[in-house]
Amino acid sequence: MNNSSLISRYFFPSVKDKEFNKWANITLEAALNFLHNRDGQKLHAEISPNEISNFFRTIEIPERGEKIPAVLKETIEKIVKNSVRVSHPNYIGHMTGATPNFLLLCDIIISALNQNVVKIETALSATYVEWQTLCWLHNLIYNREKSFYNHILNHSDIAVGNYCSGGTVGNLTALVTARNILFPNIHKIGIYEAFKKADCTRAVLLVSQRGHYSIKKTAAIMGIGEENVITIPCEILTNKINLIELENTIQKLHHEKTKIISIIGVAGTTETGNIDDLKKLSQICTKYKIWFHVDAAWGGALLLSSNHKKQLDGIENADSVVIDGHKFLYLTMSHGAVLFKNEHSLDTIRHTAKYIIRESSVDLGRTTIEGSRRFDSLKLWFCFKAIGRQGYQTLIDKAIENAFLLSQMAESHPSFEATNKPETSILTYRYLPKSIKIQIKIIYEIWNLKNKDKLEKIEIHFPKIKNNFDLVIRQLNLFLNEININIQKKQRKDGKSFVSRTTLESIWKSQEIVVLRAVPFHPLTNQETFTEILTEQEILGDFFFNNEKENFFKKTPDAYCLFNDL
């Protein structure tokens, strides 16, 4: 293709509209077709990952360009068809899910405008949209007086938060800020010198064992070290940070040459959706004068529901809060936000550059970790305008109701047990063979007893294994783990529904158990969906159990007595 035709075909303003509109129609049709799932394709594509990978094996950049309709066709056949239908109501496995249709329109606008929000010279209205929506989120969390926000909106040199690609960069921003405030000048002199000046040899982050893996990643990046993320155990069953253990840890650290950069409250653990007691956490932080960060990437959305925001009580005392738009705010990828209680916190990571981000400017890039950024805040602005707080409340309440419902259905089902008590729209459960379901409660009870009581109870219920009860239960769990992994994999492969899986230690204490993990926040996901999913999982579970039980009992004959009617 020669120069002039390349230019006239592909670059505005000389592009031919008629041709472009034809391409746009093909694209929109393919997009809608994917979203409507009309062709009845599987959630994870008809063909195997290996077959898909074969489409993408040429290792050299194509030498010559192809015509757009040809590339579009290839895109649709190879890529669109083989994408994961994350927006399907039966896809309840991850926090990536349903988004309102109009976000497609927002992405068209964002792409066409192609603003770079790092700087007002490349983003005019976009700068103010970011600013305003950051104030909206700040207001939602901190609910400061009106004059505070008016002051913010009139003073370009103040930033109450940043947008970023997601929770990870949000957590990084918050914790670097906390580090910089704790150690004066650390951003200039580095950790080694700053520690020496503070007569300190170690700095740590405290978070529950359910904290997101990005906290460790953040610690590694910012030079603190993964090992200095001290994970505090959770209370069994609630998945909330154990406050007594936390205070013990703080007091122990106060005797060492160790500084605590931040205590991190988890508002919606990724694995179970449960929320730490933020009120009590904030009181502890105040008592010990420690930076309080809340990772509300998932659960921050609850602030939009008057029925559920109470669960986040105490978040208004957080020094920093992360909320992800692309999770429970139903936005498309990628949209994260980090907010700060104090409007001067972000000053500690402020930077300028000559050609861009001048000191006196309103450039948003002054306080962000990222440089160039897409105008993704339009999606939040548009959603809040179109759905409103009330609409969000409807969506969020329904999503949480969904989680309660599925959890209840699992718990009352002869072949499943719930493994956490949901608070948001995440829940875990696992398959159990029917023949053990009734016994399992007795087993739990025994497991939690001590010495004499334990032996007595075992003698009553399972006299045959009184000498090796713990070992047998462990074997049983390993067997159940295997079955649950197989259920999850096979269901994913069959492609009618999708739940994810994870491992928890909550109920069986020091033993990890594999659980199925559901995030049923799609507004079209309902009781019928759950019945369908549980039925499929039960059939799969029974199949794997029946297939493997002989082997299992051969290896662990003692376990036989745990089952009824076998």
Added chain:
Amino acid sequence: MNNSSLISRYFFPSVKDKEFNKWANITLEAALNFLHNRDGQKLHAEISPNEISNFFRTIEIPERGEKIPAVLKETIEKIVKNSVRVSHPNYIGHMTGATPNFLLLCDIIISALNQNVVKIETALSATYVEWQTLCWLHNLIYNREKSFYNHILNHSDIAVGNYCSGGTVGNLTALVTARNILFPNIHKIGIYEAFKKADCTRAVLLVSQRGHYSIKKTAAIMGIGEENVITIPCEILTNKINLIELENTIQKLHHEKTKIISIIGVAGTTETGNIDDLKKLSQICTKYKIWFHVDAAWGGALLLSSNHKKQLDGIENADSVVIDGHKFLYLTMSHGAVLFKNEHSLDTIRHTAKYIIRESSVDLGRTTIEGSRRFDSLKLWFCFKAIGRQGYQTLIDKAIENAFLLSQMAESHPSFEATNKPETSILTYRYLPKSIKIQIKIIYEIWNLKNKDKLEKIEIHFPKIKNNFDLVIRQLNLFLNEININIQKKQRKDGKSFVSRTTLESIWKSQEIVVLRAVPFHPLTNQETFTEILTEQEILGDFFFNNEKENFFKKTPDAYCLFNDL
């Protein structure tokens, strides 16, 4: 709006197509209208930033949702109309610019698929597209044997690079990796312990004075400290790192308890687009066994042109390289990539989590700093397919030609001088009053002379200021700085064209001068555009000069003799 209507209106698959298509048409029309600039709006909106900001001052999240057509209308009137027309051929001020029209289609697809490329369970084909295109970029830089890439594509546990939001996160990834390789276990134990184990009290990064501000930002985030970014002077006129000064610095540091984490080569400085001598830099890095990182966020694109790739000779020896898609690869926001020569480098920042990113998986999130990510690599894949390497060469060659042309036009113009020699598609120049243009060369010559020669030459040309020549020149430059700032601001405000500005120290050595900075890489930008822009700038410059010269000569009467025919 009640629950059921919210769901049926906005969420696929129950949404009504007909209504949605109507919205899509309105959106596409607005997008095309913006791109075609048909309404003759200014590049930076008709109304002032302050007036725009007034649209976005409500500080509470709207309580009730509005209908989509209403929100769309508001979006178009308040946001689209008041966005910066970065894709206009007369907008040559920043690296944010023209993109091929079909990227709008890619963004529709990316948004509809809403894949989260952190994990294959939420991104199937997308995972392989990322993988393949990372190999394309790796191949472009390192040109390893075919078997190497086949090995990569068959071994999911190997990563030769990451995509990220842009150059800043790319630089952070590369430099954290370099840090982790230099200090074993640092990601676990942190900087303080790692330094002690290595018997070291300081770690530094070396980069030219033209290094991007993100290097300092990175140093601050990763705990090294901004002050430990040692900036090496550039050679005057070329804007390339001074290699002698660099080696002197390295040798000096070797005598201290200091470790050098990386030497950073700049392949396309943000301010002038010039490229360090990467070949020689790589030799120095080999000699001293130092990690060689190349920030080719802007200039990496030259590898696609057989006419210009020679300028990047030596990049194939870099341990890590950053390239931004959203700069000179003409992609929409945001698209960055970081590539590593060694396929095991990224192992040092690998992480896993139970519910996601399992150890044995092909999940792309294992080695990224970011967590959840958008499927932005589709844009690179599509562009390379549609444009091809040859097409890119056409675009890039034209863009560089443009820079030469404008630089030449400025240099030969009676009212401008070029202030750097362009190598990519960035150039700087500044306005000078016609009456000084001829003298300016003599002034430069004198400025660079030493002692006796200098005095002699001043005596010949400007005898009146022989005792305070330096001071007068400094005053002159301050005056010119003011004029050039005013030109840039006024031109931006008038909205017909846009160039940016920055400050350089190259020609006048220790004095900073304000220069106009152009990035003329839009394929429709041409000689006529430049004539238009220079003519406008000349008129503005003359206006400001004539307006202010009386004041200037009043304060600095000695400067009068520098001007001809005044």
